[in-house]
Amino acid sequence: MPRSKAKKTGSRTRGRGHKKGRGAGLRGGRGNAGSHKTKRIMYERVGRIWGRYGFKRPQSIVKASRVTNIREIEENLEMMIKDGVAKKKGDVITIPLLEIGYDKLLSYGTPSKAYRIVVSSASARAIEKVTSVGGEIVNE
Numbered sequence: 001m002p003r004s005k006a007k008k009t010g011s012r013t014r015g016r017g018h019k020k021g022r023g024a025g026l027r028g029g030r031g032n033a034g035s036h037k038t039k040r041i042m043y044e045r046v047g048r049i050w051g052r053y054g055f056k057r058p059q060s061i062v063k064a065s066r067v068t069n070i071r072e073i074e075e076n077l078e079m080m081i082k083d084g085v086a087k088k089k090g091d092v093i094t095i096p097l098l099e100i101g102y103d104k105l106l107s108y109g110t111p112s113k114a115y116r117i118v119v120s121s122a123s124a125r126a127i128e129k130v131t132s133v134g135g136e137i138v139n140e
Contacts, residue, residue, distance in 0.1 A: 065121075068102045070129060071109025073117075091134075092116050098140060111135065 008015040020026050028034035073080075073095060080086035086095045097105060097119040105117060107125035114134040122130075122137050130137055 065103035066101055067104040067106055068097065069106040069108035070111050070126060073115070074109055074112060077113075094118070105137065 013021050015021075024030040024033075028037070028039055032039070077086065077093070080095065080100075081088060081093070085100060086093055088094075092114045094116045095118070097103075097117060099118075103120050105119045105122040105126045107123050107129055111130055111133045115130055116136050116138065117130060118138045118140055120140060122139070127137050
């Protein structure tokens with residue numbers, strides 16, 4: 001006697017009715033599709049993978065700071081003096097980085113002259129480099 005599966009292979013619906021036997025419907029999709037609803041059991045041990053979680057810091061706290069370094073000051077020094085942004089008094093050149101729009105000074109580059117730099121914050125290495133040449137950094 002032939003098996004029941006073999007009997008149904010020649011028919012249109014193969015024994016599944018009309019719509020339930022088509023495609024991947026009634027299975028929750030193929031593969032991992034629909035796993036956030038129907039196949040949740042195999043993913044529960046993985047950890048939290050669906051939905052929104054975490055938080056976003058308030059924008060009043062988050063502040064993007066503009067930084068510059070000693071090399072950029074060296075490259076643009078003549079232009080700053082010519083434009084009147086930097087002022088030369090004796091051997092010391094005063095550069096107000098806060099007025100230009102910079103918040104922090106980094107140490108990349110080597111200063112060739114004594115600078116008096118006005119900035120809100122500077123890295124420890126930048127302070128060390130500027131003071132070694134005879135300049136100073138004023139925090140405001």
